[in-house]
Amino acid sequence: MKDQKPPYRHRSLWHMVLAPTVWAFHFVFCYAVMSVACIKLGAPDIARLGVAALTVIALGIIGFLGWRAWVQWDFRPGDNYKHDRPTEAQRREFLGHGGFLLSIVSAVGVIFDALPIFIIESCI
Amino acid sequence: MTDSRTSSHPAPTEEEQAARPVGTYPPTQELLDAPDDPQARAEREAQLREAWKTPRGWRYLSAVNNSEVGTWYALSAFGFMLCAGVLALLIRVQLAVPDNDFLSADRFNQFFTMHGSAMMFLFAVPMFEAISILLLPAFLGARDMPFPRLSAYGYWCFLIGGCFVLGSVLFNVAPKSGWFMYPPLATEQEGIGPDIWLLGLSFIEIASIAAAVELIVGVIKCRPPGMRINIMPLYAWYVLVVGVMILFAFPPLIAGDFLFELQRSLDWPFFDPDRGGDPMLWQHLFWIFGHPEVYIVFLPSIAIAAMVVPTASQRPIVGYSWIVLSAVGVGFLSFGLWVHHMFTTGLPSLSLGFFSAASQAVVIPTGVQIFAFVATLMVGRVKMIQPMLWIAGALAIFTMGGLTGVMLAIAPFDWQVHDTYFIVAHLHYTLFGGLVFPLLGGVYYFYPFFTKRMMSDRLGRISFWTTFIGFNVCFLPMHLTGLLGMPRRVASYSSEMGWNWLNLLSSVGGFIVAAGILIFAWDLVRPKRDQPLAPRNPWKGGTLEWSHDVPAEAWGSRSVPYVSSRYPLWEDDKFLERLDEGRFYIPDAPEGKRETLVTSSVDAEPQGALPITGPAWCTIWAAAFTGGAFILPVFKLYWLALLSGAGAVACVVYWLWTATAQVPKAPDRDVGLGLRLPVYVTGFRAPGWWAMFITMLGDATAYASIVFGVFFFWTARPDFPPEGAAHADATLIALSALGFVLAWGATITAREVNRRDRRRAARALIGAGVLCTLGAAGAMGLALWLPGMAPSSHAYPAIMYALGVWVGAHSGAGVVMLLYCLAGSWAGKLTPRYDADLVNTTLFWHFLCLMGLVTALMMGVFPRLAS
Numbered sequence: 001m002k003d004q005k006p007p008y009r010h011r012s013l014w015h016m017v018l019a020p021t022v023w024a025f026h027f028v029f030c031y032a033v034m035s036v037a038c039i040k041l042g043a044p045d046i047a048r049l050g051v052a053a054l055t056v057i058a059l060g061i062i063g064f065l066g067w068r069a070w071v072q073w074d075f076r077p078g079d080n081y082k083h084d085r086p087t088e089a090q091r092r093e094f095l096g097h098g099g100f101l102l103s104i105v106s107a108v109g110v111i112f113d114a115l116p117i118f119i120i121e122s123c124i
Numbered sequence: 125m126t127d128s129r130t131s132s133h134p135a136p137t138e139e140e141q142a143a144r145p146v147g148t149y150p151p152t153q154e155l156l157d158a159p160d161d162p163q164a165r166a167e168r169e170a171q172l173r174e175a176w177k178t179p180r181g182w183r184y185l186s187a188v189n190n191s192e193v194g195t196w197y198a199l200s201a202f203g204f205m206l207c208a209g210v211l212a213l214l215i216r217v218q219l220a221v222p223d224n225d226f227l228s229a230d231r232f233n234q235f236f237t238m239h240g241s242a243m244m245f246l247f248a249v250p251m252f253e254a255i256s257i258l259l260l261p262a263f264l265g266a267r268d269m270p271f272p273r274l275s276a277y278g279y280w281c282f283l284i285g286g287c288f289v290l291g292s293v294l295f296n297v298a299p300k301s302g303w304f305m306y307p308p309l310a311t312e313q314e315g316i317g318p319d320i321w322l323l324g325l326s327f328i329e330i331a332s333i334a335a336a337v338e339l340i341v342g343v344i345k346c347r348p349p350g351m352r353i354n355i356m357p358l359y360a361w362y363v364l365v366v367g368v369m370i371l372f373a374f375p376p377l378i379a380g381d382f383l384f385e386l387q388r389s390l391d392w393p394f395f396d397p398d399r400g401g402d403p404m405l406w407q408h409l410f411w412i413f414g415h416p417e418v419y420i421v422f423l424p425s426i427a428i429a430a431m432v433v434p435t436a437s438q439r440p441i442v443g444y445s446w447i448v449l450s451a452v453g454v455g456f457l458s459f460g461l462w463v464h465h466m467f468t469t470g471l472p473s474l475s476l477g478f479f480s481a482a483s484q485a486v487v488i489p490t491g492v493q494i495f496a497f498v499a500t501l502m503v504g505r506v507k508m509i510q511p512m513l514w515i516a517g518a519l520a521i522f523t524m525g526g527l528t529g530v531m532l533a534i535a536p537f538d539w540q541v542h543d544t545y546f547i548v549a550h551l552h553y554t555l556f557g558g559l560v561f562p563l564l565g566g567v568y569y570f571y572p573f574f575t576k577r578m579m580s581d582r583l584g585r586i587s588f589w590t591t592f593i594g595f596n597v598c599f600l601p602m603h604l605t606g607l608l609g610m611p612r613r614v615a616s617y618s619s620e621m622g623w624n625w626l627n628l629l630s631s632v633g634g635f636i637v638a639a640g641i642l643i644f645a646w647d648l649v650r651p652k653r654d655q656p657l658a659p660r661n662p663w664k665g666g667t668l669e670w671s672h673d674v675p676a677e678a679w680g681s682r683s684v685p686y687v688s689s690r691y692p693l694w695e696d697d698k699f700l701e702r703l704d705e706g707r708f709y710i711p712d713a714p715e716g717k718r719e720t721l722v723t724s725s726v727d728a729e730p731q732g733a734l735p736i737t738g739p740a741w742c743t744i745w746a747a748a749f750t751g752g753a754f755i756l757p758v759f760k761l762y763w764l765a766l767l768s769g770a771g772a773v774a775c776v777v778y779w780l781w782t783a784t785a786q787v788p789k790a791p792d793r794d795v796g797l798g799l800r801l802p803v804y805v806t807g808f809r810a811p812g813w814w815a816m817f818i819t820m821l822g823d824a825t826a827y828a829s830i831v832f833g834v835f836f837f838w839t840a841r842p843d844f845p846p847e848g849a850a851h852a853d854a855t856l857i858a859l860s861a862l863g864f865v866l867a868w869g870a871t872i873t874a875r876e877v878n879r880r881d882r883r884r885a886a887r888a889l890i891g892a893g894v895l896c897t898l899g900a901a902g903a904m905g906l907a908l909w910l911p912g913m914a915p916s917s918h919a920y921p922a923i924m925y926a927l928g929v930w931v932g933a934h935s936g937a938g939v940v941m942l943l944y945c946l947a948g949s950w951a952g953k954l955t956p957r958y959d960a961d962l963v964n965t966t967l968f969w970h971f972l973c974l975m976g977l978v979t980a981l982m983m984g985v986f987p988r989l990a991s
Binding site for chain 1: 350352353354444445446448449452456457459460473474475476478480481482484488489687688835840
């Protein structure tokens with residue numbers, strides 16, 4: 001194991017913000033699906049189904065990213081999780097911690113965005 | 125990285141050696157402790173002082189140092205804020221009593237429009253940039269920002285544009301349709317008011333983007349060695365997030381301004397429903413900018429709080445990762461809320477629900493940082509230093525604004541209070557709590573850093589309580605005024621409505637706020653020459669800015685430190701001594717040049733010691749000509765504007781040619797602590813490469829906003845494209861796409877060939893690239909013109925032409941860059957080894973090629989599929 005170079009994501013800010021990026025894509029696609037289905041086609045059910053499908057996909061990806069960030073964070077009860085030392089390990093754990101928290105916020109955001117499809121049945 | 129490159133690896137070639145750091149990193153304890161010769165130290169100090177000397181007399185205006193430019197920037201923004209505040213007072217005088225005729229309705233409209241526009245565009249965003257330009261290098265122990273002349277250019281643009289826009293109020297020609305300029309009101313308004321708004325503010329927005337680029341590059345490339353991403357000060361995190369937000373938020377507005385101005389000057393009907401346009405497109409583009417804007421002004425002020433709170437508590441911040449999460453999370457989520465400004469425009473209820481939910485989700489990350497601050501205060505031993513008073517007031521006021529924000533995110537409630545004074549109350553609570561209070565607290569806190577003297581504690585407390593009480597007297601009653609039905613933006617009201625005493629109360633409160641701000645302003649500018657110098661670290665903070673020199677030195681930091689903790693002043697007792705004695709990196713300036721250290725983006729490993737630009741007049745000229753290019757079209761002087769634009773390009777080319785990416789005398793230099801660093805780097809190690817990348821991200825966002833316009837018309841309008849409309853010529857469009865790909869290929873190949881030392885072939889390829897670009901842009905123009913598409917007849921040909929104009933202008937920029945490289949290659953400025961200009965041009969070309977191809981699809985393929 002020691003000889004292996006750590007993967008790029010351990011030192012990548014891009015990976016830390018992947019989960020909210022998924023939220024952003026989910027958001028844009030949902031908006032597009034709603035606009036096209038409601039205004040162009042007048043079919044609210046297509047809009048609701050489309051958003052539901054997008055939400056399942058987005059939550060799946062965010063779940064995976066969150067799990068990977070959790071592993072990278074490598075949190076054990078009793079550990080120092082301030083990540084304030086100038087070492088490679090602490091930087092890796094910090095980016096993991098950040099990525100993990102961001103995936104929780106992103107998942108909440110995705111779920112919030114999808115809630116209206118349970119309540120609103122029309123395009124009016 | 126204990127530098128093993130020198131020992132265990134095969135010996136690097138000469139070329140590699142020059143491009144890579146050589147020596148020991150990180151510094152060992154012996155190196156850090158090594159004593160030095162006091163005489164050599166004095167010599168180095170003298171060199172450095174000479175290199176960083178601020179110009180004197182009238183040449184002072186040519187200064188580009190961050191401390192000078194930042195101060196001018198901040199004072200100008202504060203001046204504009206006071207002017208906008210005076211407008212607010214005049215508005216309050218008019219509304220103090222019913223049926224008042226103090227101001228005519230027309231003037232009242234001009235005043236509230238300019239109040240909002242100036243506070244947003246001339247105060248809130250520029251103030252963030254000003255304070256960040258002043259502070260960021262100090263937080264990072266850096267000498268200066270990575271592109272000092274760019275800061276200066278941005279400042280002069282801001283000053284010219286700001287005076288122009290705000291000055292219009294004095295000539296009774298100011299815009300008067302509200303700070304969000306909704307069409308058709310604004311497109312139909314007579315006179316030059318809307319043009320002043322559109323062109324003047326676009327000009328300032330471009331300056332803002334320039335500052336954002338610089339701040340982002342500053343955070344990711346100019347951190348001191350050792351300052352990994354997990355120990356960077358929170359302020360830098362916020363600057364990074366806000367910079368990126370500006371990059372994605374401002375371009376949609378610039379694209380909107382572009383379309384809007386095309387409609388006003390050339391009558392291309394983007395927002396005219398009679399000819400296939402839609403005024404809602406403006407609302408979307410404006411609020412895609414406008415909502416993130418709220419967070420763009422809020423986060424930097426919260427960043428100040430994040431620096432003051434640990435100092436007041438005398439302990440490290442609680443939940444660093446959580447605050448980072450919160451900043452980044454807000455940065456993302458705030459882009460998903462814009463429609464909550466458009467709840468009453470008749471969008472499908474499903475969409476409303478969607479945006480309503482998103483508006484509430486953003487409260488989670490926003491709340492997290494507030495809780496982290498409260499937690500830090502709870503576990504620390506709080507000393508109620510005066511700046512902390514402002515922060516505490518800010519938290520209280522902002523929380524109230526946040527609560528009404530959650531109410532307004534609920535669409536049915538919003539329908540009730542839409543366009544009433546409830547909204548006015550809400551937005552002032554968020555902006556005063558989220559911006560003004562933390563900012564004033566920040567000025568008190570950082571004042572000893574800026575000027576080496578203290579502001580008055582007593583005046584500060586008086587000012588705080590006056591402002592705080594006045595603010596609540598003014599704005600708390602407005603909630604009720606709004607619930608009682610008073611619409612915003614009315615010049616007068618009848619006494620039967622029952623709003624009299626509430627309005628009178630608000631007006632009185634308004635003047636109390638003004639008194640508080642004036643006390644602050646007096647404390648800020650009153651002469652302090654007789655006052656003793658402030659102690660070096662008056663609040664006992666732990667971060668790098670409190671290692672500043674008292675009395676002031678222009679070099680920013682005596683030596684660029686090796687940093688190994690979040691609060692070096694608290695945790696490393698030898699830190700200051702080493703810093704002051706110049707025992708860290710680049711403590712000297714052997715060639716008399718201003719230099720800065722460049723480090724890797726995540727782990728801050730040193731990569732280079734690059735020269736940076738010094739005092740110059742060409743930046744002021746460039747700003748003046750750029751101003752001409754934006755301001756002259758207001759008066760329909762298009763040819764002069766074009767000439768002025770050419771002048772601006774000439775100034776910028778001169779500035780780049782004479783001062784950036786110069787071929788160095790020696791490939792690397794000894795930076796101290798046993799390390800040698802290259803003095804010229806290319807590709808993603810170079811700040812210039814990042815600046816190009818970041819600029820082009822913003823540029824691509826503006827382009828994407830126009831493409832969004834095409835799709836928006838397609839969904840919102842049944843006649844897009846109209847039946848039987850002429851489409852762009854397919855063959856010519858295909859040729860144009862081919863031309864862009866060929867030009868792109870030629871540029872990339874030129875870069876590779878040049879590296880292999882075949883300069884002639886590289887030059888030929890660059891020339892071919894220029895010809896292909898001209899051909900591609902020409903073919904695109906002909907493709908639109910030959911089929912007889914008339915842009916003023918319908919929104920469909922208009923937006924196709926708009927795409928064409930956009931790509932055409934960028935092709936022009938692409939040609940200029942290629943010619944610059946060609947000239948560089950001839951003049952020996954661009955060599956096989958030193959090819960940063962060509963590398964950056966290639967990066968630009970990746971984006972331009974993509975734009976060309978997408979435009980070809982939008983013009984040639986999409987309309988045929990859609991109809």
